[in-house]
Amino acid sequence: MADRTVADLVVDRLRAWRVPRAFGYPGEAIAPLVEALDAAGGDPEFVPARHEETASFMATGHAKFTGGIGVCLATQGPSAVHLLNGLYDAKLDSKPVVAIVGEDVTGPLGGAHEEIGLGRLFGDVCNQFVRYGRAPGQVVALLDQAFRTAAATRSPTCVVLPRELQGTAVPDLQPQAAGVLTATPGEPLARVLPHDADLDAAASLLTVGQRVAILVGQGARGAEDEVVALADRLGAGVATSLLGKPVLDERLPFHTGVLGEAGTTAAAQLMGGADTLLLVGTNDPWTDYFPMAGQTRTVQIDIDGRRIGTRYPVDVPLVGDAAETLRALLTRVHDQPNRQWRATVEGSVDRWRQESIARAGAPAQPVNPQLVLHELSHRLPRRGAIAVDVGSVIYWYARHLELPPGVNAQLCGTLGSMGCALPYALAAKFAHPDQPVLALLGDGAMQLNGLAELITVAQRWHEWADPRLVVLVLNNRDQSGMGGGRQVTDPTHRRPDVPYAGWARLLGLHGVRVDRPDLVGAAWDEALAADRPCVLEAVVDPEVPLRPPEPALADLRGVFADGDAARRVRERMLATRMTVEAEDLV
Structure with a gap:
C-alpha cells in the first residue's frame, strides 16, 4: 500500500467538509x-475548467x-492571478469560497520562474484568511480554519501549499506531537437576533407608517413567507435588489420589481411615494x-452589522437573521394595512x-432583445437555475423575465464582471444535474470565455x-459592450460576428439561430425541448434603448408648501401615469 501524502489529507478534509x-x-x-482528487473516485470530484x-x-x-x-484550485504566478476575478465576486457578494493554491519555488527567492508574492496577491481579496502550509501536521487545522473563516465571514479565503509539501508522505499524526493541531469540521454559525427593545422600536415605527x-x-432568502406576511399586515409594496430578484414570487400583485437603473418604473414610484422603508x-x-x-423613517435588517446604514440613513438597526x-x-406589528x-x-x-x-413588442432590427x-x-x-451575465442582458432580465418560485437566479451583482454566466451555469448544473439550467449572456461575454x-x-x-x-446569446455585435440605443456606425466598433449556434453544433451540441421576431417563441420551444445542451443565438438590435427609470417622485419632501410646485408634481404624476392624489402623499 502506497504511503498516504499531504494531498490525500487535503482530499480527506474536503470530504469532511462535505465539498462535492x-x-x-x-x-x-x-x-x-489533482492526482489525489482523481484517485478519490469522485468524492470529491475535480472539475477542470478551460481557464482559472x-x-x-x-x-x-x-x-x-x-x-x-x-473550492477552486490553481498554481502560482499567472494561474493564481487569474483566480482574482471570481474571488472578488465572492467577496463583494458575500459568498464563502476557499482557494487552494500550489506553489513550486525551488530557486532563489525573488528570481524563480512564475514567482509572485501570493500573500500580498491575495491579501485584499482574501483579507480574512491567507495562510501558508509549512509542515504536514499543520495542514488539517489550516484547512479547517480556512473553511470555518469562509463560512463565518461569508468571504473567500486562501491556503497556499508548496508542491513538495503536497507530495510528502505522512505517518499517522499524533495529536500530542509538537505543532500538530486537531479540529472538527463544521459550520456552527450562531443564531443572531436583535434585542427586544430594538424589535419593539422597529415595530412601532413600521406600525405608524x-x-x-x-x-x-x-x-x-429563506424569509419569503415572513416578508409577504409583513407586507400584507402593513399594506406595503415590495421591491427587490438585482440580487434579491429570485427571493419573492414576482407574480405577487404588490411586487413592483427590481429597483435601480436596470429596474422598473413601478419600483422607482414605490420608493418615491413611501414614508416608511424596511430594508431586508x-x-x-x-x-x-x-x-x-x-423622506422616510427606516428600519434595516442585516446579519452583518457592518452593512447597516452604509447605503441609507437608518432609524432602527436590527442585526439578525432575516427570517x-x-x-x-x-408578533409585534398589528394588522392595520x-x-x-x-x-x-x-x-x-x-x-x-x-x-x-x-416595450417587448416594439419593432426592432432584426429582433428586439x-x-x-x-x-x-x-x-x-418551474424549477432549475438561471445564470445572468453582465451587460444589457441584465436590464432585460430585470424587467422582462418573471421568476416563479422554485427557480434560482444568480449574477455577478456587485463586482459586475463580464464572463460569469456560463461558469455559473456549469456550477449549477453540476450541483443539480437533474434540473434545467439557463445562461443568459451577450456576445461579448460569449467571446470572452463562453466559447471555451x-x-x-x-x-x-x-x-x-x-x-x-x-x-x-444576445448577438448585437456592439463593441461598446452595453448596446442600449448607442448608434454604432464605425465598423471597427462592431464586434466580429461569430456563428455561436454553429460552434455549438460543431461541438456536438444543439444550436438554434433566430433573426425574426415571429420565430422567437418557436426558437425557445426548440431549445428547451432539445435532447442535449443548446446555444440559442438571437440576433438583436443594439439600438434598443436601455431606458433607466426616472427616480420617480423622489423630490416630494416639502414640495406641497408651494402651490406651483404641487401643480408641477401633479403634472409629473400624470406624465408617469401615477394616479396617487397629491393630498394623499403629504
Missing part, C-alpha cells in the same frame, strides 16, 4: 492534489446556487433610487406590466440526468 467538487486548472505546482478565472467563477457560482462553500415600502435583497438583507448600491434622505427577525416583528396605499402600488404594478409588454426575454418568461421551467467553456459542456453533458443547459 473542486474547480480548477491543472498545473505542475498543484499536480499532487472561470474555475473561480464556478466556485463562486457553486456557493451562490447551493449555499455551500465553493402610512406608505410602507419593503426593499428585499439576497439576504432575505440588501446592500443595493443604486442609492439614487432610494427615497430622499429625510427570525421578521418572525419576531410579526393602508388599503389605499396598497391599491396605489398595485395600480402602478399593473401599468408597468402593460408597459413592459409594449426585450422580446427574447419576454417570450422566455412564460416558458420558464462550451468545451466543458460538451465534455460533461452526457453525465446529466436532465441534459438541458440552454445558453442564450
